[in-house]
Amino acid sequence: MVNIAILGYGTVGSGVVEVLNTNRDSINKRAGQEINIKYVLDLKDFEGDPIQKVIVHDYDVIINDDSVKVIVEVMGGVEPAYTFVKEALLKGKSVVSSNKELVAKHGAELLQIAKDKNINFLFEASVGGGIPIIRPLNQSLTADEIYEITGILNGTTNYILSKMSKEGLAFDSVLKEAQEKGYAERNPAADVEGHDACRKIAILSSLAFGMQVDFEDIYTEGITKITDTDMQYAKYLGLDIKLLATSKKVDQRVYARVAPMMLGSGHPLANVHDVFNAIFVKGNVIGDVMFYGKGAGKLPTASAVVADVVDAAKHLERNIMSFWSTEKMGLMEIKEVPTQYFIRIKGSSSDMNVNVQKLFGAIQIVQLEEIDNEFAIITEEEAEGELNKKVEQLRALTSEDAVLSVIRVEN
Numbered sequence: 215m216v217n218i219a220i221l222g223y224g225t226v227g228s229g230v231v232e233v234l235n236t237n238r239d240s241i242n243k244r245a246g247q248e249i250n251i252k253y254v255l256d257l258k259d260f261e262g263d264p265i266q267k268v269i270v271h272d273y274d275v276i277i278n279d280d281s282v283k284v285i286v287e288v289m290g291g292v293e294p295a296y297t298f299v300k301e302a303l304l305k306g307k308s309v310v311s312s313n314k315e316l317v318a319k320h321g322a323e324l325l326q327i328a329k330d331k332n333i334n335f336l337f338e339a340s341v342g343g344g345i346p347i348i349r350p351l352n353q354s355l356t357a358d359e360i361y362e363i364t365g366i367l368n369g370t371t372n373y374i375l376s377k378m379s380k381e382g383l384a385f386d387s388v389l390k391e392a393q394e395k396g397y398a399e400r401n402p403a404a405d406v407e408g409h410d411a412c413r414k415i416a417i418l419s420s421l422a423f424g425m426q427v428d429f430e431d432i433y434t435e436g437i438t439k440i441t442d443t444d445m446q447y448a449k450y451l452g453l454d455i456k457l458l459a460t461s462k463k464v465d466q467r468v469y470a471r472v473a474p475m476m477l478g479s480g481h482p483l484a485n486v487h488d489v490f491n492a493i494f495v496k497g498n499v500i501g502d503v504m505f506y507g508k509g510a511g512k513l514p515t516a517s518a519v520v521a522d523v524v525d526a527a528k529h530l531e532r533n534i535m536s537f538w539s540t541e542k543m544g545l546m547e548i549k550e551v552p553t554q555y556f557i558r559i560k561g562s563s564s565d566m567n568v569n570v571q572k573l574f575g576a577i578q579i580v581q582l583e584e585i586d587n588e589f590a591i592i593t594e595e596e597a598e599g600e601l602n603k604k605v606e607q608l609r610a611l612t613s614e615d616a617v618l619s620v621i622r623v624e625n
């Protein structure tokens with residue numbers, strides 16, 4: 215029997231207990247022994263829930279119990295999660311975590327401690343919820359040099375954008391729904407401002423390139439500025455707006471970016487809707503691979519956590535995760551990255567055409583009959599820095615509020 219302790223009995227923690235109970239026999243068989251939940255740490259009590267009999271409020275009870283071999287950290291946040299996880303690893307207990315904030319910030323150090331102690335720090339659920347992506351990067355794709363990872367990595371924002379686009383629902387009401395379904399972060403700004411996707415692409419990039427990619431260095435834009443009108447244009451153009459997280463090698467340099475993008479229907483990520491996530495990986499030997507599934511929610515996330523628990527139980531004294539170095543990887547500046555912009559402009563296209571064409575050259579002009587006094591353009595591909603200068607010049611030539619929105623396009 216292997217004793218485990220779960221830190222946090224919220225959406226994911228309660229899902230872990232449910233999955234272990236629902237599939238107990240097959241899980242135990244695969245783990246080669248019984249997995250026993252000895253403790254659940256939480257701040258609250260859960261009167262009437264069978265879990266109450268193993269609830270503790272003091273972490274010392276867990277850390278000082280030598281019979282606990284695997285700790286499942288599903289509390290979220292950097293502290294006290296970091297202190298608890300580090301202490302556990304230093305004491306020789308393997309750790310499974312779904313906490314991307316923790317992994318993005320301290321992953322390299324925690325992986326190294328696990329390696330030194332010949333135990334494991336596993337975090338499949340931290341990216342793409344239930345989708346296997348950490349394990350494939352760590353095991354199945356190790357023959358490849360990775361050129362690109364592009365993904366829809368946040369379930370909440372994909373759910374919001376899908377509902378806004380398909381059902382014309384308002385941003386705030388869909389966000390509330392996503393929170394009720396257990397998809398959103400405790401502070402949903404992390405989702406809608408792109409920080410959650412940013413931490414996830416930082417983790418994937420660090421694993422893929424073997425060096426520390428700091429999430430603070432990644433250019434990040436969320437979805438809060440996307441309006442119904444942007445959606446109307448996208449629909450007219452046959453495009454879909456998605457929050458994409460990308461990390462890509464250009465020559466020998468890498469750029470990373472999180473931003474809403476207008477995608478053509480032929481793009482591999484255009485048909486990923488609702489809470490689903492997908493990750494597209496390009497390797498120099500394998501070519502293109504895609505991973506698809508539910509990126510958030512109680513049971514899909516718990517599925518990945520429990521699979522890690524099984525792996526940890528099977529390898530109690532053998533380290534199975536490769537690690538990335540703490541050496542920081544420099545990223546290409548975003549202004550150098552080539553892109554295409556969709557720009558909505560106030561005024562009439564016939565009056566503005568000369569200015570706009572003088573600045574942007576060959577452009578596609580889009581005018582929707584049902585929308586007065588504005589039009590949109592799609593630029594040619596150019597470095598972001600150059601396009602931004604042109605947007606500023608357009609403002610200077612017309613008025614400060616003439617540019618209504620700017621969204622990147624990938625067709």
Ligand SMILES: NC(=O)C1=CN([C@@H]2O[C@H](COP(=O)(O)OP(=O)(O)OC[C@H]3O[C@@H](n4cnc5c(N)ncnc54)[C@H](OP(=O)(O)O)[C@@H]3O)[C@@H](O)[C@H]2O)C=CC1
Nearest residue numbers: 222223224225226256257288289290312313396510511515
């Ligand atoms: N929800 C999802 O779909 C997914 C979540 N994740 C990640 O998993 C982690 C957990 O998420 P989720 O389950 O949604 O979050 P919840 O807020 O639902 O659950 C966290 C639980 O941990 C408890 N907790 C917080 N701090 C402490 C502490 N210091 N000591 C004891 N208990 C504590 C909370 O108690 P209280 O409520 O009283 O504060 C709460 O019960 C996060 O890192 C999240 O980003 C990853 C993938 C998907």
Ligand SMILES: N[C@@H](CC=O)C(=O)O
Nearest residue numbers: 368369370398399510
């Ligand atoms: N809030 C996150 C939860 C999973 O990581 C999301 O919406 O994707």
Ligand code: NA
Nearest residue numbers: 338341343345
């Ligand atoms: Na995953």
